[in-house]
Amino acid sequence: MKILAHICCAPDAVYFLKRLREDYPSAEIVGFFYDPNIHPYEEYELRLVETKRVCKSLNIELYEGEYDVENWLSAVKGLEYEPEKGERCKVCFDFRLKKSAEFAKQIGATHLTSTLLMSPKKDLSLVSNSGNASSNPLGIEFLALDYRKGGGSQEMVKLSKSMQLYHQDYCGCVFGLFNQKGEESANYLYSQKERLPGSREELLFIKQARLIAEELNLSCEELEFGFLSWKVLKSSLEVNKTPIEHVVKPYSPSIKGVLKTSPKIVRENLIIYDKGGLVVLLVDDFSENQVNFQMCQPVFMVHKSYKELILSGKIQATLETKIEPSKSLYLNIGNINAKERIILPADSNQNQEINLETIRDLLKAKEMDIKLGNLLIIIEGASSLLSPGRGFYSLYYGIEIAR
Numbered sequence: 052m053k054i055l056a057h058i059c060c061a062p063d064a065v066y067f068l069k070r071l072r073e074d075y076p077s078a079e080i081v082g083f084f085y086d087p088n089i090h091p092y093e094e095y096e097l098r099l100v101e102t103k104r105v106c107k108s109l110n111i112e113l114y115e116g117e118y119d120v121e122n123w124l125s126a127v128k129g130l131e132y133e134p135e136k137g138e139r140c141k142v143c144f145d146f147r148l149k150k151s152a153e154f155a156k157q158i159g160a161t162h163l164t165s166t167l168l169m170s171p172k173k174d175l176s177l178v179s180n181s182g183n184a185s186s187n188p189l190g191i192e193f194l195a196l197d198y199r200k201g202g203g204s205q206e207m208v209k210l211s212k213s214m215q216l217y218h219q220d221y222c223g224c225v226f227g228l229f230n231q232k233g234e235e236s237a238n239y240l241y242s243q244k245e246r247l248p249g250s251r252e253e254l255l256f257i258k259q260a261r262l263i264a265e266e267l268n269l270s271c272e273e274l275e276f277g278f279l280s281w282k283v284l285k286s287s288l289e290v291n292k293t294p295i296e297h298v299v300k301p302y303s304p305s306i307k308g309v310l311k312t313s314p315k316i317v318r319e320n321l322i323i324y325d326k327g328g329l330v331v332l333l334v335d336d337f338s339e340n341q342v343n344f345q346m347c348q349p350v351f352m353v354h355k356s357y358k359e360l361i362l363s364g365k366i367q368a369t370l371e372t373k374i375e376p377s378k379s380l381y382l383n384i385g386n387i388n389a390k391e392r393i394i395l396p397a398d399s400n401q402n403q404e405i406n407l408e409t410i411r412d413l414l415k416a417k418e419m420d421i422k423l424g425n426l427l428i429i430i431e432g433a434s435s436l437l438s439p440g441r442g443f444y445s446l447y448y449g450i451e452i453a454r
């Protein structure tokens with residue numbers, strides 16, 4: 052017996068696959084992540100990386116289907132305003148389970164099932180009907196398992212928490228999201244290249260780092276913290292109509308309108324202007340002095356090569372920033388009481404980016420030290436915003452961390 056389990060997300064998979072393994076001990080079980088209904092792509096990646104963690108923990112081979120979002124959108128065309136559990140969801144199940152059944156056939160599976168059956172918000176009979184209609188014509192049996200009953204849903208929540216799995220708060224598609232959250236959904240759909248503090252991209256990076264660590268069998272623990280997030284909405288800096296490349300210092304306040312001002316004091320690498328509290332900090336590298344810079348003035352960092360130009364006339368500056376409540380994470384890899392600690396930023400704000408390859412290389416090189424409890428690697432969320440989680444980290448673990 053070979054069972055292909057279509058997987059929609061990690062929380063729905065974690066208990067479902069465990070039960071499947073227990074109930075079919077001699078079956079070969081294979082996972083298939085096929086969910087082109089998930090928007091945006093970063094959200095898809097986030098759910099996929101967590102599914103990989105679940106499958107790894109259960110030693111289940113996982114295949115990823117194509118992210119053929121355009122075909123999915125064509126399939127549900129005209130059903131955009133349907134409510135959840137309505138006609139669009141039926142088409143969505145048909146779409147995913149049809150492809151899953153074809154894949155089951157391709158790999159020689161005799162049975163198909165889906166973790167959609169575990170989801171508390173899904174209509175079980177709708178999923179079963181789709182599963183049967185997709186599988187039967189191909190000679191594959193669909194297992195319409197109800198693992199929600201008998202305390203299954205509670206077990207699922209417990210297991211999901213113990214693995215610290217990402218738990219999404221919308222089903223997946225743009226239409227369900229819009230019905231649920233209205234205009235606020237725009238915040239969820241916006242993808243960015245940068246990993247801003249507290250963003251989904253930053254969370255994805257932390258989860259990807261965790262997967263790398265767990266693949267090396269290193270112990271991991273996440274710690275969530277709240278903070279006041281600061282963002283630049285727009286900024287500009289010009290002298291004599293020449294735009295100047297710059298990075299704005301974290302927590303710089305907005306400038307009202309356009310600020311035109313002249314240099315008043317020049318001291319080493321600082322230029323202080325005569326209006327608006329404006330400061331220009333001349334640097335060799337934009338990632339300098341990110342931490343412990345306590346000024347609450349508009350501060351622009353500019354490369355030293357611009358010094359002559361910047362002092363040649365009046366500066367013209369605009370700045371719009373935003374502060375809002377947010378949350379982020381620490382990822383601890385190794386023993387919390389290890390004597391040596393290395394702290395790496397998770398966000399890529401303020402030119403302090405590290406990539407997953409750096410993390411992989413470091414973990415491989417230090418694998419034994421981490422396993423022996425001598426070294427703790429800490430991946431720090433919102434690091435560029437003056438490390439706002441460190442106070443909570445100290446409170447929680449009773450240890451101070453410093454750079």
Ligand code: SF4
Nearest residue numbers: 140143222223224227
């Ligand atoms: S709400 Fe969920 S099940 Fe329904 S169409 Fe959207 S993604 Fe599919």
